[in-house]
Amino acid sequence: MSAPATHFKEASRRMAADLRHRRIIQTAMVKYETVRDQRKLWFQDWQGARNLAARTKFEAVNHLDQYLEQFVRLIESRGTKVHWAGNAEQGREIIFNILRAKNAKVVIKSKSMTSEEIHLNDAMVAAGYEVAESDLGEFIMQLRGEEPYHLVAPSMHLTRGEIQDTFAQKLNETTTDSPEDLTMLARRVMRRKYLQADVGITGANFAIAETGMISITENEGNARLTSALPKTMVTLVGIEKVLPRYEDLALFLPMLAVMGTGQALTCYNTQYGGPRQPGEADGPEEYHVVLLDNQRTLLLADAEQRDTLGCIRCGACLNVCPVFRNVGGHSYGTVYAGPIGSVITPHLRGLKQWKHLSDASSLCGACTETCPVKIDLHHHLLQNRRNASAPTAGKPGFFQKLAFKLFAVVANHAALWSLTTKLSRLGMKLRGLVNGSFFDPTRAWTKTRELPPIAKQSFREWLKEREL
Amino acid sequence: MSERDNIFARIKEALMLKAHASHGHGLPLVEEHRRVMPPVGVTIEEQLTLFANNASELKATFKFVKDVAELAAELKVLSAAEQWQRAATHTGSLAHSQTMALGLATIVTNYGYDKDELELCDVGITECDALIAQTGTVLVTSHSAGGRALSCLPSHHVVIAHRSQLVADLPEAMSLVKQRYSGNYPSMISFITGPSRTGDIERIIVLGAHGPKRLTILCLQN
Numbered sequence: 001m002s003a004p005a006t007h008f009k010e011a012s013r014r015m016a017a018d019l020r021h022r023r024i025i026q027t028a029m030v031k032y033e034t035v036r037d038q039r040k041l042w043f044q045d046w047q048g049a050r051n052l053a054a055r056t057k058f059e060a061v062n063h064l065d066q067y068l069e070q071f072v073r074l075i076e077s078r079g080t081k082v083h084w085a086g087n088a089e090q091g092r093e094i095i096f097n098i099l100r101a102k103n104a105k106v107v108i109k110s111k112s113m114t115s116e117e118i119h120l121n122d123a124m125v126a127a128g129y130e131v132a133e134s135d136l137g138e139f140i141m142q143l144r145g146e147e148p149y150h151l152v153a154p155s156m157h158l159t160r161g162e163i164q165d166t167f168a169q170k171l172n173e174t175t176t177d178s179p180e181d182l183t184m185l186a187r188r189v190m191r192r193k194y195l196q197a198d199v200g201i202t203g204a205n206f207a208i209a210e211t212g213m214i215s216i217t218e219n220e221g222n223a224r225l226t227s228a229l230p231k232t233m234v235t236l237v238g239i240e241k242v243l244p245r246y247e248d249l250a251l252f253l254p255m256l257a258v259m260g261t262g263q264a265l266t267c268y269n270t271q272y273g274g275p276r277q278p279g280e281a282d283g284p285e286e287y288h289v290v291l292l293d294n295q296r297t298l299l300l301a302d303a304e305q306r307d308t309l310g311c312i313r314c315g316a317c318l319n320v321c322p323v324f325r326n327v328g329g330h331s332y333g334t335v336y337a338g339p340i341g342s343v344i345t346p347h348l349r350g351l352k353q354w355k356h357l358s359d360a361s362s363l364c365g366a367c368t369e370t371c372p373v374k375i376d377l378h379h380h381l382l383q384n385r386r387n388a389s390a391p392t393a394g395k396p397g398f399f400q401k402l403a404f405k406l407f408a409v410v411a412n413h414a415a416l417w418s419l420t421t422k423l424s425r426l427g428m429k430l431r432g433l434v435n436g437s438f439f440d441p442t443r444a445w446t447k448t449r450e451l452p453p454i455a456k457q458s459f460r461e462w463l464k465e466r467e468l
Numbered sequence: 469m470s471e472r473d474n475i476f477a478r479i480k481e482a483l484m485l486k487a488h489a490s491h492g493h494g495l496p497l498v499e500e501h502r503r504v505m506p507p508v509g510v511t512i513e514e515q516l517t518l519f520a521n522n523a524s525e526l527k528a529t530f531k532f533v534k535d536v537a538e539l540a541a542e543l544k545v546l547s548a549a550e551q552w553q554r555a556a557t558h559t560g561s562l563a564h565s566q567t568m569a570l571g572l573a574t575i576v577t578n579y580g581y582d583k584d585e586l587e588l589c590d591v592g593i594t595e596c597d598a599l600i601a602q603t604g605t606v607l608v609t610s611h612s613a614g615g616r617a618l619s620c621l622p623s624h625h626v627v628i629a630h631r632s633q634l635v636a637d638l639p640e641a642m643s644l645v646k647q648r649y650s651g652n653y654p655s656m657i658s659f660i661t662g663p664s665r666t667g668d669i670e671r672i673i674v675l676g677a678h679g680p681k682r683l684t685i686l687c688l689q690n
Contacts, residue, residue: 031671048504054491062487065479078655084471136677137668155668163669179669183677190678195584211646211653221620221664221679227656228616229583239475244495246646250638251501253659254603264506264522265603267665268620268679270658277655281558281577281615287655293475301482374491 004333005356012327012360016448021157025325028156032319035262042264043254053255054374057310060209060242064300064309067209067242068291074212078274080287088118091292095120095201095234098288099129102232104198110216110223111135112203113151113313114236114292116335117348120201132193134222136186143170149329151336152260152315157328190222200226200284204237205312206252210245213273214289217256219266227272233284235272239291240300240309252312255372259316295348305380308344310373317367317377323360332357339367343380346388355388424454498639508602508636515601515636522604526662527675528683530604532631535690536562539628540569542686543593546626547572552590556581556622558614560595563628567593577614583621592622592680596629598644599685602637605661606685607645609654616656625663625680630688 001009015021040046060067072082085091099107107129109115121142124131133142137154141147143166148154155163164177167185175181202223204214214235216223227233243252249269257263276283299309318324318338329337334345334354342357358381367377410416431451434440442451457465469477509515523530533539546552547570556575557567567574575581575589594613596606606627613619635641638659645657664679675681 028671042506043504044507045504051491052496052500052504055489055494055496058487058489058491059493059495062483062489065476065483068479069476078653084475086471086474090471134678135668136666140668153668153671156671158669160669179672180674182669183666183674187676187678191587195587213653213657219664220666220677222677224616224620224658225678228620239479247498247501247639247642248495250498250642251496251505253638254505261667265605265659265661267661267663268658269661270656272656273653274655277610280610280655281618282581283610283616283655291475293478297475297478297482300479301485303485303487306487376490 002353002356004353007333008331008356008360011331011333015328015331016326021328022326024157024159025328028153029319029325032262036258036316039258039262039264043258049251049255050372050374053251053372054307054310056243056248056251057373058307060244061240061300061306061309063244064239064242067244068207068239070209071207071212071242072291074209075214075273075289077212078277080274080289083288083290085290085292085294087294088292091118091236091290091294092120092123094288094290095236096123096127098232098234099124099199102198102286104129104232106130106132106193106196107199107201108132108134108193108197108226108230109138110200110202110218110226111138111154112201112236113148113335114203114238115201116148117294118236118292120236132190132197134190134193134220134226135218136183136220136222139186139190140166143167147330147335150315150318151313151338157330194225194229197226197230199232199234200230201234201236202226204235204241205256206243206249207237207241208243208246208249208271211271211273213246213271214241215249215253215269215271217253217260217266218268218270219261219263221268224268224270227270227284228282231284232286232288233272233275234288234290236290236292238296239293240296256312256314259314259370259372299344299347302347304383305343305347307373307375308340308347308377308380311340311344311375312373313340314372316370316372320366320370322362322364322366327360339377339381340375343375343377343384346384351384351388355384358382358384358388418458418460421454421458425456428454498643501639502637505637506602512634515634516631519599519601519604519634522601523662523685526604526683528604528662528685530685530687532687532689535688536566539686539688540566543567543570543626546684547591550590550624554585554589555591555593556586556589556614556618557593558595558618560612560614563593563595563614566628577618583617586617586621589622591624591626592618592620593626593628594619596627596633597648598641599629599634599687600636600638600641600659601634603659603661605638605641605659606683607641608658608660609645609649610656611649611654619658619660620664620679623676623680624682624684625660627683627685628688629685631690 666677
């Protein structure tokens with residue numbers, strides 16, 4: 001088993017049995033579901049909106065070269081410096097070069113999953129920079145030295161008491177445990193950082209080809225300040241984030257808010273098209289956009305799963321996933337958790353190491369049903385299973401083959417099938433005597449589950465009884 | 469080859485394999501968007517009511533003022549109630565004259581400012597580009613609202629708007645931005661929907677996470 005698989009198995013077993021964790025997540029998710037469902041009803045036709053969003057993303061991703069070219073040409077025309085990073089290392093190197101050129105010491109960051117993907121923070125801290133995560137949830141995670149738990153709500157697994165303790169230990173500041181007081185404490189700390197920071201680094205939710213702008217969605221105003229106060233602004237963005245037209249935001253911004261947090265629109269949706277322009281009161285002197293590939297073109301080359309590049313990172317599939325809700329965000333051991341993470345991580349980081357995530361699914365399809373851009377998530381999990389068991393992955397074992405041969409014989413003969421069903425009912429009764437012991441043939445399975453009883457009557461028998 | 473060329477080469481090669489369009493072809497028209505998006509009413513009166521309701525749900529304050537005199541009076545009341553010492557504004561004529569009339573220590577961002585001082589301001593008073601009925605949103609840009617920090621750094625953001633600036637929905641606001649600025653876009657365009665907030669602690673909403681704790685929209689009738 002690969003190291004990530006061992007970690008996943010161990011962590012998910014531990015977390016699934018952690019009732020406290022499950023209670024916290026359950027409470028948060030129920031609150032989310034209530035507001036999300038109210039907001040969906042606010043649309044005249046939510047399913048229609050999903051179709052339009054899927055169509056728009058299909059157009060964008062399948063003409064990625066054209067839209068990317070247009071986006072870059074226009075944003076450069078306003079004095080933005082655009083950089084290209086083929087992989088994570090190049091991405092970090094580009095940003096380090098900017099920090100060195102600017103002689104930066106303090107860096108302020110707004111929330112960016114792409115920066116987590118290339119482990120930018122750790123690298124900057126290791127190189128001696130003072131880095132502040134300004135999003136409240138990310139700030140708490142940074143203080144605790146943890147990875148974000150969830151794409152949208154990084155600290156959703158913590159209680160106010162735990163956050164109070166973290167602030168007391170790491171900031172040496174005591175407050176009550178009220179969310180209001182804790183937030184105001186973080187606000188005060190972060191205000192000082194904003195005023196000191198030499199460079200501000202942001203992520204991006206969309207890159208608009210038609211107008212050459214990036215768009216950032218947030219609630220706190222931390223990205224607004226990150227892009228307003230430091231002299232240099234850097235945006236790290238995946239190449240797949242393009243939208244063709246400015247008006248496409250009219251559809252995507254509300255959909256992202258509804259699915260992400262259950263809001264109609266988040267507090268700040270801001271487009272940036274360059275550094276400070278002539279006649280403007282403020283803004284950064286320099287603006288750098290770093291476009292990151294990091295295996296996205298590999299995903300693009302898989303026509304079957306290309307739709308995953310339309311993902312808007314709303315986190316909706318995590319929220320509805322029974323696996324995520326039980327094992328939690330940290331068990332996945334990768335930046336992108338939940339169904340979307342299980343689908344794309346094997347492409348981004350290697351199928352052999354990460355194929356186990358495709359098995360961490362009940363294939364219930366809740367993810368596919370909720371996805372606002374209609375990514376066929378649970379079928380992609382099946383495709384990853386198929387790809388992982390392709391001929392190169394080794395042939396099925398002797399017992400596996402034998403089991404399926406026997407099954408084929410039984411399933412092909414009606415009399416044998418009916419006999420087996422009857423015998424199984426007897427077997428169920430006998431199993432009751434040895435339940436869970438060494439002699440129980442189903443013990444590996446029933447250790448953590450109930451064995452459902454076989455129906456007293458088969459469908460054929462039921463029908464026979466009623467036929468005149 | 470540069471990294472740019474490498475990435476474009478990989479994209480072009482990948483796209484030689486065609487994907488199946490399961491949800492139809494081509495970019496949807498704005499009219500298609502409008503058929504699925506939240507309804508906005510027909511008349512101006514309906515849309516004004518919608519904006520007011522949305523703003524109140526967002527915990528923003530929305531008030532009509534009859535004329536400039538009433539606007540000045542309203543600002544005086546706010547200033548006294550919150551004991552403003554320092555204010556910030558920009559060179560927009562209405563915002564500027566109204567802020568100056570308050571007689572406080574005032575920063576005008578377009579003339580250059582010290583960010584530590586702007587942070588100390590009790591209020592940032594700006595104009596805007598549009599009010600969006602559909603979502604209760606105020607649209608500002610670095611041109612219309614005195615740059616990037618003014619509408620976000622002081623703890624109270626007061627917007628002076630005009631009834632004629634109301635637009636029905638998001639697509640209309642976006643086409644307005646394109647018409648007004650095409651070819652010379654401001655470096656920042658922000659859709660502000662309520663005061664700054666966070667739900668990162670137990671999903672309990674707290675206002676004023678990093679941006680303004682209060683958002684007041686004063687809308688001139690005439």
